[in-house]
Amino acid sequence: MKTKILPTATATRVWLALVALTLTTFTLGVFGYQGIGLVVTVLAIALFKAHLVVDHFMLLRRGAPLWRALLTGYLILIGILIAVPFALAGH
Amino acid sequence: MSLPSENTADSALPTPSGPPGDLAIWFFILAELLAFGVFFVAYAFTRLNNIELFDTYQRLLDTRTGLINTLALVTSSYFALRAVIAIRHGRSLHCARWLWGAIGLGGLFVVVKLFEFSVHTQGGVTLSTNAFYMFYLSLTFFHFMHVLMGMVILGVVAWKAGHGGYSAREHTGVETGAAYWHMVDLVWLILFPLVYVMR
Numbered sequence: 001m002k003t004k005i006l007p008t009a010t011a012t013r014v015w016l017a018l019v020a021l022t023l024t025t026f027t028l029g030v031f032g033y034q035g036i037g038l039v040v041t042v043l044a045i046a047l048f049k050a051h052l053v054v055d056h057f058m059l060l061r062r063g064a065p066l067w068r069a070l071l072t073g074y075l076i077l078i079g080i081l082i083a084v085p086f087a088l089a090g091h
Numbered sequence: 092m093s094l095p096s097e098n099t100a101d102s103a104l105p106t107p108s109g110p111p112g113d114l115a116i117w118f119f120i121l122a123e124l125l126a127f128g129v130f131f132v133a134y135a136f137t138r139l140n141n142i143e144l145f146d147t148y149q150r151l152l153d154t155r156t157g158l159i160n161t162l163a164l165v166t167s168s169y170f171a172l173r174a175v176i177a178i179r180h181g182r183s184l185h186c187a188r189w190l191w192g193a194i195g196l197g198g199l200f201v202v203v204k205l206f207e208f209s210v211h212t213q214g215g216v217t218l219s220t221n222a223f224y225m226f227y228l229s230l231t232f233f234h235f236m237h238v239l240m241g242m243v244i245l246g247v248v249a250w251k252a253g254h255g256g257y258s259a260r261e262h263t264g265v266e267t268g269a270a271y272w273h274m275v276d277l278v279w280l281i282l283f284p285l286v287y288v289m290r
Contacts, residue, residue: 002283008173008176011169011172011173011176013167014169015166015169017226018165018169019162019165019166022158022161022162022165023158024159025161025283025284025288026154026155026158026161026288027286029154029284029287029288032275034146035290038288038289038290039289039290042284042288042289043284043285043289045284046280046281046283046284046285048167049280050245050277050281052279053168053273053276053277053280054251054277056170056172057168057171057172057173057273057276058110058270058273058274058277059110059111059266060110063108063109063110064108064109064110064111067109070123071124071161074121074124074125074128075162077128078128078131078132078281080126080155081131081132081135082132082135082285084133084135085132085135085138085139086135086138086289088139089138089139089142090138090142
Protein backbone atom coordinates (compact mmCIF):
# COMPACT_ATOMS: atom_id res chain seq x y z
CA MET A 1 0.00 0.00 0.00
CA LYS A 2 1.32 3.43 -0.89
CA THR A 3 0.65 6.80 0.69
CA LYS A 4 0.02 9.68 -1.68
CA ILE A 5 0.25 13.32 -0.87
CA LEU A 6 -2.44 15.95 -1.21
CA PRO A 7 -2.57 18.13 -4.26
CA THR A 8 -1.60 21.68 -3.46
CA ALA A 9 -5.07 22.96 -4.33
CA THR A 10 -6.70 20.60 -1.84
CA ALA A 11 -4.22 21.57 0.86
CA THR A 12 -5.06 25.23 0.25
CA ARG A 13 -8.80 24.57 0.42
CA VAL A 14 -8.37 22.76 3.74
CA TRP A 15 -6.33 25.69 5.08
CA LEU A 16 -9.03 28.16 4.00
CA ALA A 17 -11.68 26.00 5.68
CA LEU A 18 -9.62 26.03 8.89
CA VAL A 19 -9.35 29.83 8.73
CA ALA A 20 -13.10 30.21 8.12
CA LEU A 21 -13.97 27.88 11.00
CA THR A 22 -11.56 29.75 13.28
CA LEU A 23 -13.26 33.04 12.44
CA THR A 24 -16.63 31.43 13.17
CA THR A 25 -15.48 30.34 16.63
CA PHE A 26 -14.05 33.80 17.31
CA THR A 27 -17.29 35.48 16.23
CA LEU A 28 -19.35 33.26 18.51
CA GLY A 29 -17.04 34.21 21.38
CA VAL A 30 -17.07 37.93 20.62
CA PHE A 31 -20.85 38.13 20.58
CA GLY A 32 -20.92 36.69 24.08
CA TYR A 33 -22.95 33.59 23.34
CA GLN A 34 -22.95 31.02 26.11
CA GLY A 35 -24.71 27.86 27.16
CA ILE A 36 -24.98 24.35 25.79
CA GLY A 37 -25.64 25.58 22.24
CA LEU A 38 -22.35 27.46 22.19
CA VAL A 39 -20.46 24.64 23.87
CA VAL A 40 -21.67 21.99 21.43
CA THR A 41 -21.14 24.21 18.39
CA VAL A 42 -17.67 25.43 19.35
CA LEU A 43 -16.51 22.00 20.47
CA ALA A 44 -17.81 20.38 17.29
CA ILE A 45 -16.01 22.99 15.18
CA ALA A 46 -12.78 22.46 17.14
CA LEU A 47 -12.89 18.69 16.74
CA PHE A 48 -13.73 18.96 13.04
CA LYS A 49 -10.77 21.29 12.55
CA ALA A 50 -8.52 18.87 14.42
CA HIS A 51 -9.85 16.07 12.22
CA LEU A 52 -8.96 18.08 9.12
CA VAL A 53 -5.42 18.50 10.47
CA VAL A 54 -5.13 14.76 11.16
CA ASP A 55 -6.41 13.76 7.74
CA HIS A 56 -4.97 16.42 5.46
CA PHE A 57 -2.02 18.09 7.20
CA MET A 58 -0.63 15.06 8.97
CA LEU A 59 -1.34 13.07 5.81
CA LEU A 60 -2.92 10.17 7.67
CA ARG A 61 -5.99 9.91 5.47
CA ARG A 62 -4.43 7.37 3.18
CA GLY A 63 -1.81 4.80 3.95
CA ALA A 64 -1.78 4.99 7.75
CA PRO A 65 -5.13 3.56 8.96
CA LEU A 66 -3.88 2.59 12.42
CA TRP A 67 -2.51 6.03 13.27
CA ARG A 68 -5.51 7.74 11.73
CA ALA A 69 -7.79 5.58 13.88
CA LEU A 70 -5.71 6.31 17.00
CA LEU A 71 -5.79 10.07 16.54
CA THR A 72 -9.44 10.14 15.46
CA GLY A 73 -10.34 7.99 18.47
CA TYR A 74 -8.40 10.40 20.67
CA LEU A 75 -10.40 13.34 19.33
CA ILE A 76 -13.71 11.57 19.89
CA LEU A 77 -12.74 10.55 23.43
CA ILE A 78 -11.50 14.02 24.34
CA GLY A 79 -14.63 15.54 22.85
CA ILE A 80 -16.86 13.36 25.02
CA LEU A 81 -14.79 13.89 28.17
CA ILE A 82 -14.92 17.65 27.70
CA ALA A 83 -18.60 17.76 26.73
CA VAL A 84 -19.85 15.73 29.70
CA PRO A 85 -18.73 18.11 32.48
CA PHE A 86 -19.98 21.11 30.47
CA ALA A 87 -23.35 19.38 30.10
CA LEU A 88 -23.39 18.49 33.79
CA ALA A 89 -22.69 22.14 34.58
CA GLY A 90 -26.33 22.74 33.81
CA HIS A 91 -26.10 24.43 30.46
CA MET B 92 14.78 16.94 -16.68
CA SER B 93 12.08 19.20 -15.33
CA LEU B 94 10.79 18.73 -11.86
CA PRO B 95 7.17 17.65 -11.46
CA SER B 96 4.76 20.42 -10.56
CA GLU B 97 3.54 20.71 -6.99
CA ASN B 98 0.08 21.09 -8.45
CA THR B 99 -0.03 17.63 -9.92
CA ALA B 100 -2.59 16.17 -7.61
CA ASP B 101 -2.13 12.62 -6.47
CA SER B 102 0.57 11.95 -8.98
CA ALA B 103 3.15 13.05 -6.44
CA LEU B 104 5.85 10.63 -5.53
CA PRO B 105 4.55 7.81 -3.38
CA THR B 106 6.15 6.98 -0.07
CA PRO B 107 6.21 3.70 1.83
CA SER B 108 3.11 2.72 3.78
CA GLY B 109 2.67 3.98 7.31
CA PRO B 110 2.57 7.52 8.65
CA PRO B 111 4.87 10.16 7.15
CA GLY B 112 8.26 10.67 8.76
CA ASP B 113 9.99 8.67 11.45
CA LEU B 114 7.65 6.22 13.17
CA ALA B 115 9.08 7.18 16.58
CA ILE B 116 7.69 10.73 16.29
CA TRP B 117 4.17 9.31 16.12
CA PHE B 118 4.56 7.57 19.48
CA PHE B 119 5.89 10.85 20.84
CA ILE B 120 2.95 12.74 19.33
CA LEU B 121 0.50 10.28 20.86
CA ALA B 122 2.12 10.67 24.29
CA GLU B 123 1.98 14.46 23.99
CA LEU B 124 -1.66 14.39 22.96
CA LEU B 125 -2.51 12.19 25.93
CA ALA B 126 -0.72 14.60 28.30
CA PHE B 127 -2.62 17.58 26.89
CA GLY B 128 -5.81 15.52 26.92
CA VAL B 129 -5.49 14.95 30.68
CA PHE B 130 -5.07 18.72 31.09
CA PHE B 131 -8.16 19.44 28.98
CA VAL B 132 -10.38 16.98 30.84
CA ALA B 133 -9.08 18.18 34.23
CA TYR B 134 -9.93 21.75 33.18
CA ALA B 135 -13.48 20.78 32.22
CA PHE B 136 -14.14 18.82 35.42
CA THR B 137 -12.56 21.46 37.69
CA ARG B 138 -14.73 24.07 36.02
CA LEU B 139 -17.77 21.99 36.94
CA ASN B 140 -17.26 22.95 40.58
CA ASN B 141 -16.18 26.54 39.87
CA ILE B 142 -18.44 27.63 37.04
CA GLU B 143 -18.94 31.23 38.11
CA LEU B 144 -15.24 31.74 38.80
CA PHE B 145 -14.18 30.20 35.48
CA ASP B 146 -16.74 32.19 33.48
CA THR B 147 -15.82 35.45 35.21
CA TYR B 148 -12.09 35.20 34.61
CA GLN B 149 -12.43 33.67 31.16
CA ARG B 150 -14.24 36.84 30.08
CA LEU B 151 -11.11 38.83 31.02
CA LEU B 152 -9.03 37.03 28.39
CA ASP B 153 -8.46 38.81 25.11
CA THR B 154 -10.08 36.61 22.46
CA ARG B 155 -8.40 38.67 19.74
CA THR B 156 -4.95 37.42 20.73
CA GLY B 157 -6.36 33.89 20.73
CA LEU B 158 -7.66 34.49 17.21
CA ILE B 159 -4.34 35.89 15.96
CA ASN B 160 -2.46 32.95 17.44
CA THR B 161 -4.89 30.40 16.01
CA LEU B 162 -4.60 31.89 12.53
CA ALA B 163 -0.80 32.02 12.90
CA LEU B 164 -0.54 28.36 13.88
CA VAL B 165 -3.06 27.10 11.32
CA THR B 166 -1.26 28.97 8.55
CA SER B 167 2.12 27.88 9.86
CA SER B 168 0.93 24.28 9.80
CA TYR B 169 -0.22 24.77 6.19
CA PHE B 170 3.25 26.11 5.34
CA ALA B 171 4.80 22.99 6.88
CA LEU B 172 2.56 20.86 4.68
CA ARG B 173 3.64 22.86 1.64
CA ALA B 174 7.25 22.18 2.64
CA VAL B 175 6.52 18.45 2.63
CA ILE B 176 4.81 18.71 -0.76
CA ALA B 177 7.78 20.68 -2.11
CA ILE B 178 10.42 18.21 -0.95
CA ARG B 179 8.42 15.26 -2.25
CA HIS B 180 8.84 16.92 -5.61
CA GLY B 181 12.54 17.42 -4.99
CA ARG B 182 12.32 21.18 -4.51
CA SER B 183 14.73 21.69 -1.62
CA LEU B 184 14.84 25.49 -1.72
CA HIS B 185 11.06 25.77 -1.90
CA CYS B 186 10.86 23.38 1.02
CA ALA B 187 13.28 25.51 3.05
CA ARG B 188 11.34 28.69 2.25
CA TRP B 189 8.02 27.21 3.34
CA LEU B 190 9.66 26.01 6.55
CA TRP B 191 11.16 29.43 7.31
CA GLY B 192 7.71 30.87 6.72
CA ALA B 193 6.25 28.38 9.17
CA ILE B 194 8.90 29.34 11.72
CA GLY B 195 8.16 33.03 11.19
CA LEU B 196 4.49 32.49 12.00
CA GLY B 197 5.56 30.45 15.01
CA GLY B 198 7.56 33.53 16.01
CA LEU B 199 4.41 35.65 15.70
CA PHE B 200 2.64 33.22 18.02
CA VAL B 201 5.49 33.52 20.53
CA VAL B 202 5.46 37.33 20.46
CA VAL B 203 1.69 37.53 20.95
CA LYS B 204 1.80 34.95 23.72
CA LEU B 205 4.64 36.76 25.50
CA PHE B 206 2.57 39.95 25.28
CA GLU B 207 -0.35 38.13 26.87
CA PHE B 208 1.85 36.68 29.61
CA SER B 209 3.33 40.12 30.33
CA VAL B 210 -0.15 41.65 30.66
CA HIS B 211 -1.09 38.98 33.18
CA THR B 212 2.17 39.35 35.06
CA GLN B 213 1.78 43.13 35.31
CA GLY B 214 -1.74 42.56 36.58
CA GLY B 215 -0.38 40.44 39.38
CA VAL B 216 -1.82 37.20 38.04
CA THR B 217 0.03 34.05 39.10
CA LEU B 218 -0.61 30.33 39.15
CA SER B 219 -2.02 30.65 42.66
CA THR B 220 -4.40 33.51 41.87
CA ASN B 221 -7.29 31.10 41.35
CA ALA B 222 -8.16 27.76 39.75
CA PHE B 223 -8.93 29.28 36.36
CA TYR B 224 -5.59 31.07 36.07
CA MET B 225 -3.80 27.98 37.34
CA PHE B 226 -5.17 26.03 34.37
CA TYR B 227 -4.93 28.91 31.90
CA LEU B 228 -1.28 29.69 32.69
CA SER B 229 -0.22 26.04 32.99
CA LEU B 230 -1.90 24.93 29.79
CA THR B 231 -0.83 27.86 27.67
CA PHE B 232 2.75 27.83 29.02
CA PHE B 233 3.04 24.07 28.48
CA HIS B 234 1.86 24.57 24.91
CA PHE B 235 4.12 27.63 24.51
CA MET B 236 7.15 25.47 25.31
CA HIS B 237 6.06 23.03 22.62
CA VAL B 238 5.86 25.88 20.11
CA LEU B 239 9.44 26.88 20.96
CA MET B 240 10.62 23.28 20.63
CA GLY B 241 8.79 22.93 17.32
CA MET B 242 10.44 26.07 16.00
CA VAL B 243 13.87 24.71 16.89
CA ILE B 244 13.08 21.42 15.13
CA LEU B 245 11.77 23.19 12.03
CA GLY B 246 14.79 25.50 12.09
CA VAL B 247 17.19 22.57 11.96
CA VAL B 248 15.17 20.94 9.18
CA ALA B 249 14.90 24.20 7.22
CA TRP B 250 18.64 24.79 7.44
CA LYS B 251 19.35 21.27 6.22
CA ALA B 252 16.78 21.57 3.42
CA GLY B 253 18.35 24.86 2.34
CA HIS B 254 21.71 23.11 2.07
CA GLY B 255 20.42 20.25 -0.06
CA GLY B 256 20.16 17.78 2.79
CA TYR B 257 16.88 16.31 1.58
CA SER B 258 15.61 15.01 -1.73
CA ALA B 259 12.46 13.63 -3.32
CA ARG B 260 13.56 10.17 -2.24
CA GLU B 261 14.94 10.91 1.24
CA HIS B 262 13.05 13.49 3.25
CA THR B 263 12.13 11.72 6.47
CA GLY B 264 13.40 14.65 8.52
CA VAL B 265 11.04 17.12 6.81
CA GLU B 266 8.02 14.89 7.35
CA THR B 267 9.00 14.21 10.95
CA GLY B 268 9.42 17.88 11.80
CA ALA B 269 6.17 18.76 10.03
CA ALA B 270 4.27 16.03 11.91
CA TYR B 271 5.42 17.43 15.24
CA TRP B 272 4.44 20.95 14.17
CA HIS B 273 0.97 19.76 13.12
CA MET B 274 0.58 18.24 16.59
CA VAL B 275 1.38 21.62 18.16
CA ASP B 276 -1.29 23.17 15.91
CA LEU B 277 -3.83 20.44 16.68
CA VAL B 278 -3.48 20.92 20.44
CA TRP B 279 -4.04 24.67 20.10
CA LEU B 280 -7.16 24.08 18.00
CA ILE B 281 -8.74 22.47 21.07
CA LEU B 282 -7.07 24.67 23.69
CA PHE B 283 -8.22 27.97 22.18
CA PRO B 284 -11.99 27.32 22.20
CA LEU B 285 -11.87 25.43 25.49
CA VAL B 286 -10.05 28.11 27.48
CA TYR B 287 -11.03 31.30 25.62
CA VAL B 288 -14.55 30.71 24.31
CA MET B 289 -16.55 27.84 25.83
CA ARG B 290 -18.78 28.84 28.77
